Amino acid sequence: MGPSAFCGRRGEASPRRSCAFGARSARGAAAWRCGLLLSFLGFCAGLEDDCVLGIVGQLVSLPCVLPQLVAAVNVSIAWRRGEEVVLRSAWMDDGDVEEWSVNRAxxxxxxxxxxxxxLQLPAVEASERPVNYSLLVTSGGNQSGAELCATCLRTAASFSSPALRREEGAGPGGETAFWCHSSGGFPEPAVYWLxxxxxxxxxxxxxxxxxxxxxxxxxxxTSRxxxxxxxxxSVSCVVENAALGENLTSTCSA
Structure with missing residues (x-):
């Protein structure tokens, strides 16, 4: 087995980035609008089917704006993740607001x-599948409530810049091996070589x-x-995170 070296350390090439770290993609941002029902309650619906994109470990806001609830009293709201209530808030007659939540939502x-x-989630966790969230509002004697906002959350995280290493004489016929390693991203990436x-x-x-x-x-x-x-x-390793529209590239050249 021949000698090996990290390409960047030898100065042969430095990692190149073409990405938008932590940025919400245009596809991931849903537009919202609200309309009045027969009562003061409203209906808030996403104009697009795409989910909100949350970056793992960062705060994300799931949008829901109901201007018809301004100055309302004796109202309670409940944000649900699937069937689980993650936040409950009550607006009392005297103007006080009582709020209870899970995981600091x-x-x-x-x-x-x-x-x-x-709904503001302080630290997004990775999830293999989109997670559905909905807002239920009850007022006065209307104990059944109404679902006024609904959205879903998908998650992603940036990978580290690929570390590319060249190893001479690594194959049975004296071939050269190139090792590419990247870590800490989500979801599973695609890796290709050029x-x-x-x-x-x-x-x-x-x-x-x-x-x-x-x-x-x-x-x-890790790819070899x-x-x-x-x-x-020149040999390039590209780590692609489609969820973020992110391509990270490292290159070895003579």
Missing amino acids: TTPGDAALTGNLS LNDTEDPPGGSVWTLAAALPRSLLYNV LTLNVSDDA
Whole structure:
């Protein structure tokens, strides 16, 4: 087995990024509008089917604005995740607001004055599937309540910039191996290799393993490319996170 070296450390190439860290994609942001029912209650519906995109470990707000509830009294609201209540708030006749929540979920402090009942989750956790949230409002004698807002949350996290290492004479025929490693992202990424920026590697030359950490569900990925390559060729490893529209690239070149 021949010597190995990290490409970036040798100064052959530095990682390149083409990404939007922590940014909500245009597809992930739902637009909202509210309309009056026969009572003062309203209906708030998403104009798009796409979920809100939350970045793992960061705060996310699930939008719900009901201006017709401004100055209302004797009203209670409940945000639910599936069938589980994660926040309950009651607006009393004397103007006091009582709120209870799970995992520090909140609504804006001026919700009773503005009608902004958006659910704020302080630290998003990774989830393999979109999670549905809904807001139930009850008022006065209407104990059954009405579901006024509904949305879903999908999650993502950026991967680390790929660490690319070159190992000479690693194959049985003296081939060169290139190792690419990236960590801490979500969901499972796609990894692909490029020769001289445009060419795909030969079939059977790539091995890739992506594994999710048991508790956080964040992924680590390692990929190996083994082939005969000329001294003047460049080899690039690309880690793609489609959920974020993020491509991270590292390149080894002569």
